[in-house]
Amino acid sequence: MNTKVNIAGVELKNPITVASGTFGSGMEYDEFVDLNLLGAVTTKGVANVPWPGNPTPRIAETYGGMMNAIGLQNPGIDTFVERDIPFLKTKDTKIIVNVCGKSTEDYLEVVERLADTDIDLMEINVSCPNVKEGGIAFGQDPKALYDITKAIKAKAKQPIIMKLSPNVTDITEMAKAAEAAGTDALSLINTLTGMKIDVNRRTFAVANKTAGVSGPAIKPIAVRMVYQVANAVKLPIIGMGGVMTAEDALEFIMAGASAVAVGTANFHNPYATVEIIKGIEDYMKKNNVNDINELIGCVK
Amino acid sequence: MGKIKMTANIIRQEMIGIDIFSMIIQAKEIAVQAKPGQFVDLYSADGSKLLPRPISLCEIDREEGTLRLVYRIAGKGTAEFSKLTSEHTIDVLGPLGNGFNLEDGKAILIGGGIGIPPMLQLAKELKCEKSIVLGYRDEEFLSEEFKPYGEVYKSSDNGAIGVKGTVMDAIKEYGIEGTHIYACGPTPMLRAIQKYALENGIRAQLSLEERMACGVGACLACVCKSKEVDHHSNVNNKRVCKDGPVFYAEEVEL
Numbered sequence: 001m002n003t004k005v006n007i008a009g010v011e012l013k014n015p016i017t018v019a020s021g022t023f024g025s026g027m028e029y030d031e032f033v034d035l036n037l038l039g040a041v042t043t044k045g046v047a048n049v050p051w052p053g054n055p056t057p058r059i060a061e062t063y064g065g066m067m068n069a070i071g072l073q074n075p076g077i078d079t080f081v082e083r084d085i086p087f088l089k090t091k092d093t094k095i096i097v098n099v100c101g102k103s104t105e106d107y108l109e110v111v112e113r114l115a116d117t118d119i120d121l122m123e124i125n126v127s128c129p130n131v132k133e134g135g136i137a138f139g140q141d142p143k144a145l146y147d148i149t150k151a152i153k154a155k156a157k158q159p160i161i162m163k164l165s166p167n168v169t170d171i172t173e174m175a176k177a178a179e180a181a182g183t184d185a186l187s188l189i190n191t192l193t194g195m196k197i198d199v200n201r202r203t204f205a206v207a208n209k210t211a212g213v214s215g216p217a218i219k220p221i222a223v224r225m226v227y228q229v230a231n232a233v234k235l236p237i238i239g240m241g242g243v244m245t246a247e248d249a250l251e252f253i254m255a256g257a258s259a260v261a262v263g264t265a266n267f268h269n270p271y272a273t274v275e276i277i278k279g280i281e282d283y284m285k286k287n288n289v290n291d292i293n294e295l296i297g298c299v300k
Numbered sequence: 301m302g303k304i305k306m307t308a309n310i311i312r313q314e315m316i317g318i319d320i321f322s323m324i325i326q327a328k329e330i331a332v333q334a335k336p337g338q339f340v341d342l343y344s345a346d347g348s349k350l351l352p353r354p355i356s357l358c359e360i361d362r363e364e365g366t367l368r369l370v371y372r373i374a375g376k377g378t379a380e381f382s383k384l385t386s387e388h389t390i391d392v393l394g395p396l397g398n399g400f401n402l403e404d405g406k407a408i409l410i411g412g413g414i415g416i417p418p419m420l421q422l423a424k425e426l427k428c429e430k431s432i433v434l435g436y437r438d439e440e441f442l443s444e445e446f447k448p449y450g451e452v453y454k455s456s457d458n459g460a461i462g463v464k465g466t467v468m469d470a471i472k473e474y475g476i477e478g479t480h481i482y483a484c485g486p487t488p489m490l491r492a493i494q495k496y497a498l499e500n501g502i503r504a505q506l507s508l509e510e511r512m513a514c515g516v517g518a519c520l521a522c523v524c525k526s527k528e529v530d531h532h533s534n535v536n537n538k539r540v541c542k543d544g545p546v547f548y549a550e551e552v553e554l
Contacts, residue, residue, distance in 0.1 A: 024518035028542070031302040032516075044520075050534040057511040059521040061351045066513065073520045075534035215350055244347075267513045268343070268350045270305055270393070 019263025065215025230256020246279025328365025412485025517542030
């Protein structure tokens with residue numbers, strides 16, 4: 001039985017990784033799950049310099065999901081290279097580093113710093129709804145997305161994955177722009193911009209006013225977008241958005257994702273990733289699937 | 301051992317005040333390693349409520365392997381927990397956070413509202429001389445249980461219980477003195493205690509509250525402002541769930 005999948009020439013032992021921002025760099029979940037079992041660890045976004053993030057409260061719960069506006073708090077690439085990469089290198093898993101920035105130069109600085117490191121893939125966050133500059137600005141305009149993808153691809157030593165925002169009218173346009181600019185893969189979806197009002201305090205539930213909605217409440221939207229993008233471009237896709245169970249992950253795979261990221265589920269169940277991997281294997285056994293690749297995009 | 305998520309049997313649950321519940325759960329693997337000031341995450345059985353609810357440890361019985369959790373109904377999750385009985389189980393993750401450092405000296409334990417419960421286990425474990433100050437809104441709970449461990453002083457918003465005013469008013473009114481403060485309660489209370497402690501050279505440990513998601517230090521939702529650049533974050537943010545919830549008065553900005 002083969003569970004290996006390929007993302008832009010990088011072989012993952014199984015299709016399960018984590019969604020950036022929900023898992024740190026893996027250290028905090030190391031005591032719950034054997035990180036060696038994961039196809040890849042996708043890190044929290046890292047910028048060229050430390051970012052303090054947004055004021056609190058940074059999160060709120062919604063029905064069947066949550067919303068966050070952490071604001072990409074991160075320790076900066078120097079600390080990340082010294083501390084987080086060496087930690088992940090002690091594990092037998094692939095390393096996907098999520099890169100964020102406020103300007104093209106910021107992104108390029110991180111990408112160039114990562115060039116000399118032993119990581120496997122870079123995921124470029126051009127879709128964070130919670131930072132005012134950069135982030136989403138690149139992810140909602142096909143021309144801007146094309147330009148930044150092209151600029152990053154020119155400097156990148158590792159394959160790049162552009163992470164797309166669902167907060168657009170037609171996500172396939174964005175996917176096509178990134179493909180035309182030479183991205184190696186895509187990941188989708190980032191969170192959906194939402195708002196929650198605390199009626200007792202008569203103010204916004206999250207200090208940033210708007211926040212990104214994640215969790216099973218958004219899963220059908222994410223599956224639909226993965227399906228649309230898989231049918232619009234020829235790139236491998238990492239699908240994500242509300243994956244709680246193996247069945248959820250299989251939905252994404254059948255819609256066209258080569259790998260699947262588990263995000264909010266980690267907060268509900270710190271063992272979620274390994275339980276999902278086991279569940280996929282059980283499904284394959286039960287249904288006589290010899291190769292997980294048979295399932296990728298099998299629903300047309 | 302380390303943090304563990306498990307399904308715990310509920311031994312019993314009772315209401316001890318308006319919307320305030322005391323639940324005892326069997327969770328040996330967590331209890332044997334738990335310290336006063338730490339907390340656990342409780343999970344709803346209903347998939348529409350995904351995020352765990354952080355609840356402080358009121359009492360730890362390491363021999364029986366039980367934990368006592370005293371909490372107030374604050375929303376749909378805690379409302380669900382309040383209906384559980386010994387017929388039910390509950391999913392629990394812990395022990396979480398750093399807990400209090402037990403130090404020598406003359407201690408003042410200060411609990412405000414639903415910050416009172418964690419002071420009980422601390423009162424049991426602190427062997428030094430101690431004064432216990434409990435601040436209430438308008439309804440008294442748990443105060444009798446503190447009596448074996450030290451002199452208990454009280455305050456309430458309307459004056460129905462002890463001194464009218466805050467815990468700081470009670471400290472002044474009764475002339476309570478000490479070298480070490482341990483406190484848990486609402487932020488305005490902690491802010492007043494922090495100021496008092498720093499001005500008077502009293503060592504103070506403050507247990508903070510912030511909305512949390514993961515509970516283990518990964519998601520960076522529950523940060524507080526730190527005076528110095530934090531070694532983990534590289535910015536002036538500490539994680540309440542992992543670096544805290546207990547901080548020394550001089551470490552944080554409230």
